[in-house]
Amino acid sequence: MAMNKLPRSFYIRPTLTVAKNLLGKSLVRKTHRTTLIGKIVEVEAYLGDQDPASHAYRGKTKRNDVMFWEGGHLYVYFTYGMHYCANVVTGPPNVGHAVLLRALEPIDGMDFMKAQRGSQIKDQQLTDGPAKLCEALAIDARDNGADLLGETIFITEGENIPRSQILSSSRIGITRAIAHRWRFYIRDNPWVSR
DNA sequence: TAGTTGATCGTCT
DNA sequence: GACGATCAACTAA
Numbered sequence: 001m002a003m004n005k006l007p008r009s010f011y012i013r014p015t016l017t018v019a020k021n022l023l024g025k026s027l028v029r030k031t032h033r034t035t036l037i038g039k040i041v042e043v044e045a046y047l048g049d050q051d052p053a054s055h056a057y058r059g060k061t062k063r064n065d066v067m068f069w070e071g072g073h074l075y076v077y078f079t080y081g082m083h084y085c086a087n088v089v090t091g092p093p094n095v096g097h098a099v100l101l102r103a104l105e106p107i108d109g110m111d112f113m114k115a116q117r118g119s120q121i122k123d124q125q126l127t128d129g130p131a132k133l134c135e136a137l138a139i140d141a142r143d144n145g146a147d148l149l150g151e152t153i154f155i156t157e158g159e160n161i162p163r164s165q166i167l168s169s170s171r172i173g174i175t176r177a178i179a180h181r182w183r184f185y186i187r188d189n190p191w192v193s194r
Numbered sequence: 195t196a197g198t199t200g201a202t203c204g205t206c207t
Numbered sequence: 208g209a210c211g212a213t214c215a216a217c218t219a220a
Binding site: 058061062063077078079080081082 | 201202203204205206
């Protein structure tokens, strides 16, 4: 398995392109003891000021500041009083675009992930949702603003997913801009949510 | 299996 | 003061 980090230039491209190209890549998370790896199988794109469903729609705030950083950083936010969700920031600085990581297929470190999620949990429900994958990989507010070219959390080349295996749909859990089909996922992958 | 609801709190109106 | 880019537990059928 190739372990080369994706370069900054990967992220400084149109957001919908980055979203589709993230499918199949490996998210690597280093903890003090182990290395956790998950294949990205489901994402959603959020296009800043063009997109009423985006946190960045109304401009920069204290919460969404990281969305306006240069592509290749991690935007982590807290929601529903109990969950974290992780996004990959895309594009040049001050644009406010990001790609939400919605589901992973566990590749390495499943024991750690089970310990995080509770040992009762079924394997398939370990990382099949945006808040679940954060809990499994121990991602929280401390990771907000992390550089994906750094050493604690980054993305490497995984497998290339043919265009024919990539499906799209409306985004989940939002009420605005549902006409946009900006959710992308790998066809027939059992780790995709619901 | 589909549909409903409680948990829980930071952020923005 | 209302509401989320959610999840799990519960109910009904």
